Amino acid sequence: MINRRHLLSMGVSAGAVSAFGSFARPSYAQSGSLKIGILLPFSGTYAPLGEAIMRSLELYTNSHGGKLAGREVSFVKVDDESAPPKATELTTKLIKGEKADILIGTVHSGVAMAMVKIAREDGIPTIVPNAGADIITRAMCAENVFRTSFANSQIGRATGDSMIKAGHKKAVTVSWKYAAGEEMVGGFKKAFAAGKGEVLKDITIPFPDVEFQSALAEIASLKPDCVYVFFSGGGALKFIKDYAAAKLGIPLWGPGFLTDGVEAEAGAAGDGIKTVLHYVGDLDNPENKAFVAAFQQAYKIPPDVFAVQGWDAAHLLDIGLKAVDGDTAKRTQLNAAMAAASFNSPRGPFKLSSAHNPVQNFYLRELKGGKNNYLGLAAAAIADDTVGCKLA
Amino acid sequence: MSLVLIQLLNGLQSGLLIFLAASGLTLVFGILGVINLSHGSFYMLGAYLALTFTGIFGDVFLALALGIPLAFLGGFLIEFLFIRHLYNRDHLQQVLLTFALILVFNEFQQVVWGSYPHSIPAPSYLADSVRLTEGLSYPVYRLALMAICLALALSMVLVIQKTRVGRLIRAAESNREMVEALGFDSRMIFRLVFAAGTALAATAGMLAAPIESAYPGVGDRVLIVSFVIVVIGGIGSIRGAFVGSLLIGLADAFGKVFIPQFSSIIIYALMALVLVVRPTGLFGRA
Numbered sequence: 001m002i003n004r005r006h007l008l009s010m011g012v013s014a015g016a017v018s019a020f021g022s023f024a025r026p027s028y029a030q031s032g033s034l035k036i037g038i039l040l041p042f043s044g045t046y047a048p049l050g051e052a053i054m055r056s057l058e059l060y061t062n063s064h065g066g067k068l069a070g071r072e073v074s075f076v077k078v079d080d081e082s083a084p085p086k087a088t089e090l091t092t093k094l095i096k097g098e099k100a101d102i103l104i105g106t107v108h109s110g111v112a113m114a115m116v117k118i119a120r121e122d123g124i125p126t127i128v129p130n131a132g133a134d135i136i137t138r139a140m141c142a143e144n145v146f147r148t149s150f151a152n153s154q155i156g157r158a159t160g161d162s163m164i165k166a167g168h169k170k171a172v173t174v175s176w177k178y179a180a181g182e183e184m185v186g187g188f189k190k191a192f193a194a195g196k197g198e199v200l201k202d203i204t205i206p207f208p209d210v211e212f213q214s215a216l217a218e219i220a221s222l223k224p225d226c227v228y229v230f231f232s233g234g235g236a237l238k239f240i241k242d243y244a245a246a247k248l249g250i251p252l253w254g255p256g257f258l259t260d261g262v263e264a265e266a267g268a269a270g271d272g273i274k275t276v277l278h279y280v281g282d283l284d285n286p287e288n289k290a291f292v293a294a295f296q297q298a299y300k301i302p303p304d305v306f307a308v309q310g311w312d313a314a315h316l317l318d319i320g321l322k323a324v325d326g327d328t329a330k331r332t333q334l335n336a337a338m339a340a341a342s343f344n345s346p347r348g349p350f351k352l353s354s355a356h357n358p359v360q361n362f363y364l365r366e367l368k369g370g371k372n373n374y375l376g377l378a379a380a381a382i383a384d385d386t387v388g389c390k391l392a
Numbered sequence: 393m394s395l396v397l398i399q400l401l402n403g404l405q406s407g408l409l410i411f412l413a414a415s416g417l418t419l420v421f422g423i424l425g426v427i428n429l430s431h432g433s434f435y436m437l438g439a440y441l442a443l444t445f446t447g448i449f450g451d452v453f454l455a456l457a458l459g460i461p462l463a464f465l466g467g468f469l470i471e472f473l474f475i476r477h478l479y480n481r482d483h484l485q486q487v488l489l490t491f492a493l494i495l496v497f498n499e500f501q502q503v504v505w506g507s508y509p510h511s512i513p514a515p516s517y518l519a520d521s522v523r524l525t526e527g528l529s530y531p532v533y534r535l536a537l538m539a540i541c542l543a544l545a546l547s548m549v550l551v552i553q554k555t556r557v558g559r560l561i562r563a564a565e566s567n568r569e570m571v572e573a574l575g576f577d578s579r580m581i582f583r584l585v586f587a588a589g590t591a592l593a594a595t596a597g598m599l600a601a602p603i604e605s606a607y608p609g610v611g612d613r614v615l616i617v618s619f620v621i622v623v624i625g626g627i628g629s630i631r632g633a634f635v636g637s638l639l640i641g642l643a644d645a646f647g648k649v650f651i652p653q654f655s656s657i658i659i660y661a662l663m664a665l666v667l668v669v670r671p672t673g674l675f676g677r678a
Binding site: 043044045046047048177203204205206208209210211213214215216217218220221223233234236237238241242245246247248249261262265266267269 | 398
């Protein structure tokens with residue numbers, strides 16, 4: 001049992017350590033190891049996504065001898081559990097407690113929004129490797145906040161464009177009734193309407209309900225010439241199978257996240273689903289080939305879109321750090337260098353919009369035999385709206 | 393018009409399936425007096441057992457043949473290890489312990505099966521769909537599922553109403569001391585009831601697996617909806633659970649199509665309505 005004196009002495013020593021820690025900080029700001037705070041889901045539904053991102057971050061640094069801009073890199077990993085209520089405390093812990101120089105996170109949009117809120121106030125250079133909430137690079141945009149993934153609306157728009165190009169005129173949308181679903185559908189509708197397409201109905205399902213029979217019955221009675229769907233994970237798999245069993249005979253479209261991660265499990269039910277995303281495994285460019293080979297060799301599985309986003313987060317950071325010789329105290333220059341960065345990513349040319357969201361290519365893919373196949377470029381260099389962003 | 397008929401079919405089908413899980417919950421709640429939050433976990437484990445066993449045997453019904461006894465045994469063991477200590481304690485402690493079980497089972501699921509969703513194939517002889525309307529087909533497996541659930545519901549009522557075990561269970565529910573005074577081991581009766589409840593939830597999970605897939609948290613909604621059904625039908629009443637399940641299934645199916653903006657609250661609104669009219673539930677005793 002811990003007595004009061006023991007507890008007190010522990011408190012005192014902990015205080016001493018943290019006091020010493022902050023005292024010692026300036027001395028290793030240039031030369032010591034670079035501390036990167038990682039806020040990612042390592043447990044729960046999003047654990048595979050967090051792991052893919054983390055693997056790429058480590059792969060990138062390891063392929064540079066464990067150093068970025070000449071400084072040893074150490075990762076301080078925190079599992080955010082995809083729980084927004086815990087995000088504020090965990091982010092503060094990384095910034096104030098661990099004194100991280102750089103912040104990278106996360107997958108879940110709710111967690112990311114709480115994290116970015118603190119990062120904006122603190123000014124710590126921050127990279128978001130997945131969370132797609134539009135607001136992060138719109139109203140919440142900041143000098144020090146960067147995203148290497150996508151904005152939800154951006155993908156919706158690229159998909160809508162492709163569907164117009166494919167000659168579709170009348171669509172029904174189906175998604176969960178939550179922020180990401182609304183943004184994915186919102187972006188799609190904008191592009192579809194701009195191409196003179198008509199949306200007959202938006203069917204929403206309470207999150208995370210997976211009973212789709214009613215929606216399928218409605219689609220059958222509305223008779224659209226295409227269906228645009230956004231679900232992910234278990235919901236996506238179930239929808240794909242139910243849709244196939246209903247034999248509607250109407251082409252199924254969606255953002256790439258509809259099929260990513262469930263390609264093999266969907267099997268024959270997924271054949272013919274067309275999706276649009278900023279990455280597909282068999283992209284033919286030297287960066288992608290090298291990345292796929294390195295990732296495959298290190299982890300024995302092919303990388304997915306999340307791994308690419310993690311890889312580019314490390315790449316973007318590397319560019320920023322090189323501009324300031326690894327001195328993270330020079331935040332203004334570091335941020336400016338990242339904002340101006342332009343490089344070839346496994347996904348194709350990568351640069352950032354004025355709101356720090358990627359301006360990127362989107363690719364049309366078709367699911368066949370449990371694999372997404374590259375059909376062609378859906379849209380080149382698409383940027384998200386920067387509505388509400390003061391940087392823009 | 394056809395949309396109404398299709399939704400009728402959808403509502404009945406989802407209602408019949410959820411009945412299996414809800415009947416297990418109402419038995420445990422009504423007879424043992426235990427609030428079992430881990431009921432949804434048994435459903436989830438059922439789905440994952442179906443995944444593993446279907447992988448081995450190739451047919452979900454063979455998976456059931458092995459899975460049901462296994463679930464029964466698991467429930468028996470869990471009652472012996474944990475649940476029996478809860479009978480004389482208040483609901484808060486029951487909630488705490490069964491919530492802890494949820495965390496344990498979730499972690500177990502993560503470790504054994506990982507967090508990517510998996511699909512379970514329907515048996516090849518039921519894998520096809522039948523044409524309902526000009527544009528819409530309905531999976532044969534869902535129709536078979538309705539028949540199986542109906543048969544299970546009927547046999548459950550027969551067991552409880554007509555057999556010696558059923559009479560004992562009903563007796564133990566209404567007067568435990570008297571049953572013991574007559575020389576029956578009520579502890580064993582309780583253990584069997586809990587095991588049966590667990591097996592029912594797992595059976596529902598296994599049967600649903602080919603249409604539902606297996607993924608983390610697949611049983612979460614089942615737990616909540618089952619509680620709603622237990623409250624609507626009356627605690628401990630199998631008949632109530634049956635009627636409640638069909639009501640919920642139909643309300644949900646029609647709500648989604650005709651008043652989509654309220655679809656997420658419609659089953660709770662229905663529960664509130666029933667509670668106002670009949671505070672003990674449709675078939676509950678005061």
